[in-house]
Amino acid sequence: MLKVVKFGGSSLCDAEHFRMAAKIIRSDESRRYVVPSAPGKRFPGDTKITDMLYEFHRMVRDHAPSEEIDAYFDKICERYYGIINDLGLDFDISHEMLYIKNSILGRSGRDYAASRGEYLSGLILAKYLGYDFIDAENVIYFTDTGAFDADRTQEVMSAELAQHERAVIPGFYGITPNETVKTFTRGGSDVTGSIVARAAQADLYENWTDVSGFKMADPRIVENPLTIGTITYRELRELSYMGATVLHEEAIFPVRYAGIPINIRNTLRPQDPGTMIVAAAQDYDSEHIITGVAGRRGFTVITLEQDMMNSEVSFGRRVLEIFEEYGISFEHLPSGIDTMSVVLETSLLEGRRERILNSLRRGLRPDSITVEDNVALIAVVGRGMVKARGTAARVFSAISSAGVNIRMIDQGSSELNIIIGVEEHDFDNSIRAIYSEFVKQQ
Ligand code: ASP
Numbered sequence: 001m002l003k004v005v006k007f008g009g010s011s012l013c014d015a016e017h018f019r020m021a022a023k024i025i026r027s028d029e030s031r032r033y034v035v036p037s038a039p040g041k042r043f044p045g046d047t048k049i050t051d052m053l054y055e056f057h058r059m060v061r062d063h064a065p066s067e068e069i070d071a072y073f074d075k076i077c078e079r080y081y082g083i084i085n086d087l088g089l090d091f092d093i094s095h096e097m098l099y100i101k102n103s104i105l106g107r108s109g110r111d112y113a114a115s116r117g118e119y120l121s122g123l124i125l126a127k128y129l130g131y132d133f134i135d136a137e138n139v140i141y142f143t144d145t146g147a148f149d150a151d152r153t154q155e156v157m158s159a160e161l162a163q164h165e166r167a168v169i170p171g172f173y174g175i176t177p178n179e180t181v182k183t184f185t186r187g188g189s190d191v192t193g194s195i196v197a198r199a200a201q202a203d204l205y206e207n208w209t210d211v212s213g214f215k216m217a218d219p220r221i222v223e224n225p226l227t228i229g230t231i232t233y234r235e236l237r238e239l240s241y242m243g244a245t246v247l248h249e250e251a252i253f254p255v256r257y258a259g260i261p262i263n264i265r266n267t268l269r270p271q272d273p274g275t276m277i278v279a280a281a282q283d284y285d286s287e288h289i290i291t292g293v294a295g296r297r298g299f300t301v302i303t304l305e306q307d308m309m310n311s312e313v314s315f316g317r318r319v320l321e322i323f324e325e326y327g328i329s330f331e332h333l334p335s336g337i338d339t340m341s342v343v344l345e346t347s348l349l350e351g352r353r354e355r356i357l358n359s360l361r362r363g364l365r366p367d368s369i370t371v372e373d374n375v376a377l378i379a380v381v382g383r384g385m386v387k388a389r390g391t392a393a394r395v396f397s398a399i400s401s402a403g404v405n406i407r408m409i410d411q412g413s414s415e416l417n418i419i420i421g422v423e424e425h426d427f428d429n430s431i432r433a434i435y436s437e438f439v440k441q442q
Contacts (some may be wrong), residue, residue, distance in 0.1 A: 001030040004202045006171065006193030009040025009048055010210040011267035012121055015086030022129055024208065024270050031206070033161065033196050034168045036125050037189040038117025039079060049117040050172075050186075052076050057113035060104055073101050080120050091127050093120065112181040115173035118189060122170030132167040134160060136192065139199075140174025142182050148174070148191075150254070157199035169196055190248035194262070198254040205255050205262045207247060212266040213275030214239070214246055216292045217435045221428050226439055230276045231291055238381045238417050239294045252277070289388045290438045293431055295378035297424045299331065300349060301408060302357075303341040304366040310337045315364065322359045326352065331377065332410045332419060343408065343421065346373055375407055376427040378420045380434055386415045395420070398437035402429045 007021045025031045038049040047055075056076065059069050077097050084091050100116045119135070126133035139157040141149040153174070161167065171189025176182050184191045190207060197205035214236075215225040231239075233256045240249060246264060255262055256279060265274040309315050316333075319340060323330055332343040349356065353371075360369060385391045392411065395418055399406060408421030422430050 001204075002033075002200060002202045003028065003031045003204045003206055004033045004035065004193060004197040004200055005031045005206045005208060006035040006189060007037060007267065008189065008207075008209040009037040009050070011040075011208050012036055012038075012125070013040045013042045013046075015083045017267065018083060018087055018125065018128060020267055020270075021125070021208065024267065025129060027270075030203075032166045033200050033202070034125060034129070034131065035171045035189060035193040035196055036118060036121045036168065037171050038121050039083065049076065049079060049121075050114050052079075053113045053117050054110065057104055057110050060107075069105075073097075080124065084124060087124075087128055089124070089127055091124065093123065096120065096123070109180060111173065111183045115170075115181050115183050118170035118172045122168045126168035129166070129168065132164045134164065134167045134169045136170050136173050137175040137181055139169065140192065140195065142174055142176045144177055146176070146182065148184070150195075153195060154199055157196065158201075161196070161200050184248070184250070187248040188250075190251035191254075194251045194254040197260050198258045201258070202260055205260055206265055207251075207262055208265045208267045209246065210266065210268065211246060211264070212269055212272040213264045214292065216288070216290075216439065217431055218294065221431045222435045225435065226288075227272075228275050228292055229273070229287055230278055232278055232280070232383055234414075234416060235291050235381050235383060236277055238379055238412075239292045241379075247277075288382070288438050289384040289391055290380055290382035290434070291384070292382070293378065293380050293434045295376055295427060295431060297374075297376040297427060298346050299343055299375040299377050299421065300346040301341050301343050301372045301375050301421060302360070303339055303370045303372070304360065304364060305339045305368045305370075306364070306366045307338055309340065316340060318363055319360070322356070322363055325359070326356055328356075332408070334408055334410045341408065343375070343377070343410075372407065374424040375421045376424045376430075378422065378427070378430055378434070380418045380420070381416060383416060385418070392418055394437055395434055398433040399430050402426075402433035404430050404433070 005025060011017055011021055025034060040048045056072055059072060080093060104113050123133060139153065139160050141152045143149045171192035173181050173183045193205055193207060212227055214228045214231060216228055217225040219225055233252050259279055262277040263274055266272050304319065319342065323342065328344060328348050330342045330344045334341050357369060380395050396406065404422055404426040406420055406422060410419040
């Protein structure tokens with residue numbers, strides 16, 4: 001058994017959390033490769049190290065007064081020195097800090113600056129655990145165009161890992177062909193963890209954070225929602241897309257193809273089993289018919305109506321062509337016999353709404369065009385829906401009983417999800433109604 005464990009910034013925000021992380025790692029000897037984030041917020045209103053590094057880089061770029069620059073860098077140093085001292089480590093990183101400061105003063109890039117958060121976190125954690133340190137810049141590669149180079153990384157990293165029984169590999173960054181440090185997008189240590197898990201051929205990728213897994217619904221809307229025990233990668237994609245975020249979107253791919261499950265765990269509550277993210281649904285019976293419900297506000301529905309639309313061969317294509325010309329990607333395309341609707345994010349229409357509508361009028365000459373703003377989309381997601389008859393009916397009647405008018409329905413052909421459009425002011429009520437329909441209140 002081999003596990004790759006990633007600890008997020010909230011799990012490494014101070015020495016106390018480093019200790020908790022180390023205890024978790026040491027309690028299971030299969031936890032051989034560790035991917036840390038940079039120290040995160042210690043309390044509400046605190047600043048993450050990554051954000052401090054971005055700020056430091058900005059100050060240098062904008063030629064802030066040198067006393068201010070120095071004072072700000074000292075604050076970053078203090079956070080790390082504090083962790084080292086509180087851990088009781090005999091570890092002098094002052095030369096590292098000086099080198100980093102001088103590199104940024106000497107105009108090293110913004111990504112380099114940000115990446116030092118993980119780098120230093122990794123050095124300290126490796127020292128504290130007595131694990132080897134593998135610098136991500138020697139094992140994670142990007143291409144000339146800035147894309148992640150999966151093949152080269154896999155080859156080099158797997159060979160490197162084979163040389164180390166136990167190691168810490170800092171998250172978030174890698175190197176480009178011209179030797180420049182580059183980061184993934186924010187939250188990217190999740191991606192590193194996934195890449196390491198694949199290269200190590202791990203049995204499990206544990207992602208330790210500050211929540212005990214994914215909730216079936218947003219806790220800001222539903223009181224005390226249940227935690228999802230097992231979710232498939234596809235279900236997770238559907239839910240994350242609609243706003244449920246715990247894991248970086250791109251973290252799924254490396255492990256998904258390698259068939260490695262991800263376990264979301266809570267550093268503060270290691271006794272909780274968390275959420276398992278797995279490939280194949282059939283291996284895991286879902287506890288409820290629905291796995292989760294999530295959604296987003298801020299959509300517009302443009303509906304075109306035309307008598308006998310169904311017999312007109314090219315209507316749909318021409319509608320889509322017009323959106324393509326404007327570079328607009330749409331979300332859904334529900335259609336009826338004589339109507340076709342395009343659901344898209346309202347922000348995409350900004351500054352060109354009339355032009356787009358005119359293009360549709362000119363290009364298609366429909367009998368009517370209606371535009372409805374302030375629509376929220378809700379995704380009811382669940383691999384259990386395929387087997388359970390009448391799920392859609394239950395969803396709709398639950399929403400209707402809450403007095404909500406459904407504006408649009410779209411069922412994914414995979415039967416994995418049902419998308420419902422409601423008016424934004426009905427959003428919270430609809431989510432609550434769907435959740436209580438499928439989850440018995442305790
Ligand atoms: N430290 C980086 C960030 O704050 C990456 C990460 O934590 O995953 O985005």
